[in-house]
Amino acid sequence: MRRTFTDFTIEVDMKRPDFLRSRGNGQRNLLLGRAVAELAADLHHLDSIQREVFVDGAWRPHIRSDWASSGADYSDSSQLLIEGQQVMQDWEHPLMRKLAENACLHKGDILEVGFGMGISAGYVQDCGVRSHTIIEINKGVAERFEDWRAQRPGADIRLAFGGWQDVIDDLGQFDGILYDTYPTDEDEFVKTLGPKVVTLAATFFPAAAAHLRPGGIFSYYTNEIDSLSRAHQRLLLEHFSSFTVELVRDLRPPADCTYWWADRMAAVTAYK
Template sequence: MTNSQQPTPPPADKAYLARSVQRKLRDVSVSVDFERLSYIDAPRPEQRHWVTNRAVDELVEQLRHLDVTAPGYVGGASRREIDPGQWSGSTATYVDGELLIEDQQVMQDWEIPLMRRMAEVVAAGHGDVLEIGFGLGLSAGFIEDCGVNSHTIVELNAEVADVARAWAATRPESDIVIAEGSWQEQTHRLGLFDGVFWDAFPTSESEFDQYVLRDSTVAEAFFPFAAAHLRPGGVFTYYTNERDSLSRRHQRNLLRYFSSFGVELVSGLRPPDDCEYWWADSMCVVRAVK
């Protein structure tokens, strides 16, 4: 048989080389178009077909899930822009179970169940714990209630750091250190810990844009620092901003720095209708292991 007489590939093979993947449902249509046919250039076209279809199916499932769950959100309120001032010297206002800095809702007491469970996760080994962000002191109190060997708290805002020092003074039997400053400044001065807890608030519009809007999770920038300051087998937990599961991107970023992780839900959360930073009745708690 000459080259001109070679048979053409069967239709199934052509499907594997499709330039687009489409899903059309009753309420939504999704189309992914490949401008370059070699995009996701797997050794075999069947492999490319399988992984791209799986990715689109996951997107469709996520949209379906959001359609079901979004009506259950509280109304929430629009966040005001963070003034380009010096967060460390800004006034901290504590009122009605809420901490306000630069007109931002930094923490509210609806987080109590979440903070309690995160504290239990990070303090389970009863060792040395590093906590980033004091806020209302909710997690700090729960960590101490669990019984730990030592407790180091990094807090950027000067007035909140003063509140943290006053709180620590009421527990003279505990080994508590308050390190005033940003986590970016303080972590390289610190040693190793058995547990690391992160619940910091973005202190500028640029941080909000990067950490909240662009990163896979608000704590992503801190992952390498947490891993660097954990002893082998140590545990890291953090405020996730994830309602009921972790995205694949989030999981991949965790596994860059930690050997394993587990996820559980804290349900029954009740953020108020005017909450600016969370609207759902649950949030994921992560236990990442060094």
Template structure:
């Protein structure tokens, strides 16, 4: 079976062996294959259309070997930098605002993974009944503890990785995840290869959410979700909602995001 599609600057030519996509009838096979190819074509067309809208960005430097938790952290010109990585920048404020609004709907106890610049923490404060923050880097965790002394909502700061800390915790009404890879191996897996950066966290998050609980996370998705992403969500959650925050302004030297929008997901157990 062969399927061919012609785009403005690229041709898609898919040749299937006879034993590939073996359905009860040939009609079903044609339907399934054409649908898959058309999704690929649409994704390529969208990538072509979006290409000219990206900011220049800069090349990401390799993450230095060593324990991420003990690396020096610095904040300069609205950028949190750890181990040569731009971990967070203040252009994310509109994105953080919408994400925190969603995770705090209904109030309750909110868990935040990754303190960063404290943008989301400051927005969560006062919008829920209790607030727990997990932060791996010791200097950022110290900044979080200083911040928590003036917080309106009763707040607990826990230092360590979410992988180590989460099994010791109970359930939450909302979980907000915005963490950063601690080495190049993790970066390759969660940013480059996984359907979304939080995919490996989905099952654990679902296990720590109350019956009315919801997960919100940094998606790395421009304006929708891929089918891979949706399937990963539905393996752990009963439903999810998607919206798009537009008008983002990452600077030309941003090395982790280049678009003016990002999809926000709220997933429910």
């Protein structure tokens, strides 16, 4: 199948005669046509928004293998750096507020993966939750967490120190989970941000589903601009009963932000 559009041509070269096998060519061509049309629509949309809303961005330095013990640099109050990597910046406040509000809908027991600058953690506390458990792997960030917790006497706030893969099975069940973390070494960076991965949070989907109570909520963001790909949706529905997507608009990452390059993100809420 070959389809020519205004700005490009898409050609599908079938390598197997039984690929998308059907009783007739009509059904096969319909399925192929839909897939090609969706790809074309995505490309046209990405072209239009990159001219309207993308910021410059920059090249990211490599991550070494000792992320857990690397120093957390909070010297610039507007951002957190680890190993020279921009991990979080204060322009994320609107996004973190939305994720926290979604995760805390039931105001029960909340698990947050990743502390960072404590932005989302502060919004979780504002929601008046019953308990708040935070997983954090970096020692410097964990020290920052202790200072943050000391300012909230009487609140049930706990730290689970380590990688989420290592500690989550000891933490029980939750009413809401907020996921905002970052690859901890170069191998994980490649695996989680490679072309075959639908979203950074995808590796956490099974754990989130396993540690949510019935009706529980999983909240995360995705770098897809205004929708979720078919592959992303299929993966979500393998682990959750339903989901909603909201755009958080008017974000203002600076031009030298190395981990995001547009003025909007999609906040995803998945329901067990």
